[in-house]
Amino acid sequence: MAPRTPMGSGRFSGGVLLLWVLLGTRLSPVVAEVEGFGQDARTSPPVTLAMFNRTEQLMEEMYTNLTQKCWDIFVEMMRNVTASELCEWKVISRPYSLLQACLEDLADHLHYGYPNALAEQYIFQSHHRYFHNCTLEHQVYFDPPEDVLLAMIIAPICLIPFLVTLVIWRSKDGKAQP
Numbered sequence: 001m002a003p004r005t006p007m008g009s010g011r012f013s014g015g016v017l018l019l020w021v022l023l024g025t026r027l028s029p030v031v032a033e034v035e036g037f038g039q040d041a042r043t044s045p046p047v048t049l050a051m052f053n054r055t056e057q058l059m060e061e062m063y064t065n066l067t068q069k070c071w072d073i074f075v076e077m078m079r080n081v082t083a084s085e086l087c088e089w090k091v092i093s094r095p096y097s098l099l100q101a102c103l104e105d106l107a108d109h110l111h112y113g114y115p116n117a118l119a120e121q122y123i124f125q126s127h128h129r130y131f132h133n134c135t136l137e138h139q140v141y142f143d144p145p146e147d148v149l150l151a152m153i154i155a156p157i158c159l160i161p162f163l164v165t166l167v168i169w170r171s172k173d174g175k176a177q178p
Contacts, residue, residue: 063112070102071122078130087134099126 077095085091103122107114143149 059110059112063106063110064118066106066110067103067118067122070099070106071125073102074099074122074126081130086130092130096126099123 074095077098078092081091081095099122103119104114106112107116107119144152
């Protein structure tokens with residue numbers, strides 16, 4: 001069995017710290033600049049479509065670059081998982097959840113919609129690369145066919161009025177019940 005590097009909090013903290021530094025240093029001037037335009041309508045420069053498109057392009061580029069770092073951290077964490085453990089949720093839940101949280105937190109921090117196409121691409125890529133051979137150990141239950149479902153719904157509906165009529169008819173009988 002290959003030696004495993006422990007996935008302790010020290011390794012994760014370095015990655016999170018790196019992302020935090022990247023977010024803090026690169027996003028602050030952009031956010032301040034954008035927020036500064038809306039301070040006073042008389043002194044703010046006119047917002048044109050070109051400025052909006054440029055800001056949107058910068059945000060997309062920044063999100064793309066930062067999500068790549070999320071992916072790199074995920075790949076690094078998955079290197080510690082052996083092939084036999086790839087389908088064990090207890091082992092992969094932490095890296096997978098951290099990837100999802102990283103993608104979501106970056107989108108939230110950049111005021112970028114989540115879920116988005118890029119985040120979905122990374123999630124699908126993780127499934128294709130690491131989890132494509134995983135199968136469920138228990139049987140998956142599906143809804144019954146529509147005709148069976150309709151029969152199961154309509155039968156009690158039709159049976160209830162008949163039973164109510166039967167109870168009322170039997171209760172009107174003048175004979176004493178033993």
